[in-house]
Amino acid sequence: MIRREIIERVRERADIVEVISSYIPLKPAGKNYRALCPFHKEKTPSFMVSPEKGLFHCFGCGAGGNVFTFLMRYEGISFYEAVKSLAERYGIPIEEVEGVREKFEPYFEINRVANEIFRMKLLHPREGKIARDYLLRRGVLPKTWELYGLGYAPDQWDFLSRFFEQKGKDLLLVEELGLIIRGTKTYYDRFRNRIIFPIEDTRSRILGFGGRILGEGEPKYLNSPDSSIFKKGECLYGLKQARDHIIEKREAVIVEGYFDVISLAQSGLRNVVAPLGTALTEPQLRMLKPLVQRVLLLFDGDQAGRKAAMRAVELLVQEGMEGDIVILPENEDPDTFIKSHSVEDLLRLRKGGLEFYCEQVINNYEIKKPEGKFKAAQAFLEFLNKVEDPLKKKIYGEYISSLLGIEPDLLLVRLRTSVNRNLERRRGFLSAEEVLVALAMQYEEVLKWLEEEDILKEFSSEILRDILKEALEAKKRGGDPSVEIPVMLQERAVGGGIFSFLLSEELEDPQKIFRDCVKRIRLRALRKRRERLLEEIVEAERRGDEEKLKILLLEQQAFLKQERALLESLK
Ligand SMILES: [Zn+2]
Numbered sequence: 001m002i003r004r005e006i007i008e009r010v011r012e013r014a015d016i017v018e019v020i021s022s023y024i025p026l027k028p029a030g031k032n033y034r035a036l037c038p039f040h041k042e043k044t045p046s047f048m049v050s051p052e053k054g055l056f057h058c059f060g061c062g063a064g065g066n067v068f069t070f071l072m073r074y075e076g077i078s079f080y081e082a083v084k085s086l087a088e089r090y091g092i093p094i095e096e097v098e099g100v101r102e103k104f105e106p107y108f109e110i111n112r113v114a115n116e117i118f119r120m121k122l123l124h125p126r127e128g129k130i131a132r133d134y135l136l137r138r139g140v141l142p143k144t145w146e147l148y149g150l151g152y153a154p155d156q157w158d159f160l161s162r163f164f165e166q167k168g169k170d171l172l173l174v175e176e177l178g179l180i181i182r183g184t185k186t187y188y189d190r191f192r193n194r195i196i197f198p199i200e201d202t203r204s205r206i207l208g209f210g211g212r213i214l215g216e217g218e219p220k221y222l223n224s225p226d227s228s229i230f231k232k233g234e235c236l237y238g239l240k241q242a243r244d245h246i247i248e249k250r251e252a253v254i255v256e257g258y259f260d261v262i263s264l265a266q267s268g269l270r271n272v273v274a275p276l277g278t279a280l281t282e283p284q285l286r287m288l289k290p291l292v293q294r295v296l297l298l299f300d301g302d303q304a305g306r307k308a309a310m311r312a313v314e315l316l317v318q319e320g321m322e323g324d325i326v327i328l329p330e331n332e333d334p335d336t337f338i339k340s341h342s343v344e345d346l347l348r349l350r351k352g353g354l355e356f357y358c359e360q361v362i363n364n365y366e367i368k369k370p371e372g373k374f375k376a377a378q379a380f381l382e383f384l385n386k387v388e389d390p391l392k393k394k395i396y397g398e399y400i401s402s403l404l405g406i407e408p409d410l411l412l413v414r415l416r417t418s419v420n421r422n423l424e425r426r427r428g429f430l431s432a433e434e435v436l437v438a439l440a441m442q443y444e445e446v447l448k449w450l451e452e453e454d455i456l457k458e459f460s461s462e463i464l465r466d467i468l469k470e471a472l473e474a475k476k477r478g479g480d481p482s483v484e485i486p487v488m489l490q491e492r493a494v495g496g497g498i499f500s501f502l503l504s505e506e507l508e509d510p511q512k513i514f515r516d517c518v519k520r521i522r523l524r525a526l527r528k529r530r531e532r533l534l535e536e537i538v539e540a541e542r543r544g545d546e547e548k549l550k551i552l553l554l555e556q557q558a559f560l561k562q563e564r565a566l567l568e569s570l571k
Pocket residue numbers: 037038039040047058059060061062063
């Protein structure tokens with residue numbers, strides 16, 4: 001580890017404009033500098049450098065950070081190497097102290113080695129034949145195995161655990177990553193007789209694995225469990241391969257499974273990603289948000305697919321994003337569909353997300369009857385309350401009114417009032433949690449406040465919580481959060497919005513912003529708890545458990561009171 005004073009000195013000496021302009025030409029633009037982004041293809045410059053803040057950010061692809069992360073990314077080197085190289089350049093002698101170099105490096109190394117082995121097994125003339133035959137039968141060509149790094153876990157109980165043992169690796173780490181499982185006497189492998197899909201981040205580091213069983217057996221798909229480097233709800237399969245194509249088209253195609261991703265990519269639709277075995281999450285959408293203008297969501301034609309599509313549209317609207325939907329014909333998924341149709345056939349099925357949503361609501365209620373129409377209107381109101389942008393709200397409201405055949409004002413007047421809008425309002429596009437990360441980067445005392453408020457446990461994003469926790473630890477062992485947070489953000493590819501926020505907004509009263517964010521996070525946590533309580537209430541009512549019901553209702557009262565107080569103080 002390099003001492004903090006040294007890192008500080010390097011940062012002071014290494015002028016961000018000077019360093020970046022030695023790689024790409026920078027042009028002055030006001031008090032900032034502008035350039036064509038070195039991290040994505042573009043014709044008009046959206047890459048900005050702020051000498052004043054010591055940060056860079058690309059408004060096109062979301063890359064951003066400080067002088068160290070620029071080097072890390074541009075040269076593909078580690079933080080340690082970046083500091084060292086800048087220190088050399090500016091003639092600052094480096095003294096090292098004992099410490100961890102890169103906390104997660106050993107984990108990535110294990111996954112990398114495991115993936116190598118899986119890939120070798122797939123290509124092994126005898127052992128891999130069954131897997132290769134399976135892939136070819138499903139129409140997946142060797143060039144696609146290569147592109148997505150597919151592998152094969154042989155049908156053995158302890159092939160991987162034995163391998164790592166022989167290599168002298170720390171089996172506890174391998175276990176933590178979920179590659180092996182501790183049995184009563186020895187370890188055994190999690191993935192057996194499966195096609196292996198490595199899940200990579202955009203820096204080609206392997207976060208975890210997915211496995212599809214060969215032949216019959218349960219479960220059909222198996223994923224690595226969440227670990228310190230892998231959070232299922234916060235990564236997307238195929239993003240590494242799709243990223244440049246997504247940026248180029250300004251659109252991401254979202255499908256459900258591994259095979260959907262690779263067969264669409266093989267057919268030429270390269271901007272395609274998938275969540276990992278669960279419904280799409282907010283953090284996943286936020287990863288795409290800085291890269292796209294809209295998303296295209298593909299769903300199976302059954303009831304479950306339609307339901308998932310409805311939920312996805314709600315999520316999009318909530319995040320202020322635009323999207324289209326494709327509902328495939330019954331009994332088809334993207335993988336089967338593309339085998340007998342072209343990409344163009346697929347894209348012809350696209351429909352605006354909003355139109356699709358409204359159509360479904362109208363179909364679900366008998367709007368010819370007064371009660372049906374009333375219920376549909378209520379469902380629409382709930383939907384409209386998720387829309388943040390007032391203009392969008394109005395336009396959507398008018399569209400929906402015309403569908404129901406009622407006066408727009410009747411609907412619009414019932415929408416939530418400004419108090420809630422104020423609450424949901426984000427700074428730019430950031431969530432309160434992201435704003436706190438941005439603040440902590442600029443003002444070190446924010447970390448102390450975070451600890452005093454004990455708010456991290458209420459965070460909904462595990463990644464952001466982990467980053468702030470680590471920043472706190474870093475601070476305690478003498479590190480500099482303003483240097484290390486950008487590095488962590490880059491490692492987890494979640495910094496886009498945060499840097500754009502830091503470059504485009506002046507943070508005048510950090511304490512006030514901090515307090516506001518904390519309140520918004522508490523409120524959200526409170527609402528989540530109240531939702532769960534409501535489920536319990538419904539359940540108690542159903543069972544006729546009067547005693548329980550009484551207690552629950554009191555609890556609910558208390559929650560509502562707290563919520564009102566928080567809302568009041570946010571006004
Ligand atoms: Zn860029």
